[in-house]
Amino acid sequence: MIAIIKQGVQKNQIDTLVQWLENQNLTVHISNGEFTTILGLVGDTTKIDIELLENLDIVEKVKRISEPYKSANRKFHPQDSIIDVGGVKIGGGNFAVIAGPCSVESEEQIVEIAKKVKESGATLLRGGAFKPRTSPYDFQGLKADGLELLKIAKQETGMPIVTEIMNANHLELFDDVDLIQVGARNMQNFDLLKELGKTKKPILLKRGLANTMKEWLMSAEYIMSGGNENIILCERGIRTFETYTRNTLDLSAVPMLKELSHLPVIVDPSHATGISRMVKPMALAATACGTDGLMIEVHNNPQKALCDGAQSLTPDEFSDVMNSVSKIVEVMK
């Protein structure tokens, strides 16, 4: 339920109303826009007398929100959310590119790639340390050691770091990670989402392999309802009957989610297509349909990559993508 407050109402009057609502076991989200203040009410609103609320002097209108996701809903929070990741802003007109290898393999590898992608304009460094691999016989990542190497690359370049968590028990290892990724395979790991809701860390929530946008927003809601509203959504392609590409990039998710939610939405054309030469056209298309950023896999030697070499760009290819993407970013302003 949302309560739209009349224009020009004093803050202390709003505070009194908020207090009254909170005393009825509701959580109140206050969204202060340029002209209107909206109170988003979460919890069991069935006991609230809508007429009573609507008849209060300071209330303009009361509306029930039919969608099951509340905190993530744009009706609750009409302005775009801007997420600060270690000083880099994403959303609300702030475009950011996350780049780096699928997996951290060695200090030389991650530091060299970090320097190269930074030169080309990437503002955040990615690198998997805990890798969710389909086969247990494949490289599983350097785990805690990989996180240490990422931190070295962060020190050397000043870039905030992004890496995936697979298990809530590892959370203490992620203190210096700026953006914690929840991968596609864990989008509905509700226990993990609940634990992340108790932190204040920005979370990059990737879309599940075969999940609807509603399910995806409900996963965001799990984190938000715990008190952590720092979420960035990442479209990374979904399973369809198509086999020429690794997944099918659902670009319509970008404008649709931006309509439904205030959370930033970024696109990962690398996992979406699985083919390095498809990354540039899909990165451009994603930028043209309003994404708030991109996540692109880059490797200094893709043929030798321990994971996802076929979809990884060389640093030179990444630089070329960035040149073209930046032109579209200008057009979209």
Ligand code: PEP
């Ligand atoms: C990744 O980003 O390396 C990854 C495993 O992505 P996804 O969860 O989208 O497959």
Ligand code: MN
């Ligand atoms: Mn990968």
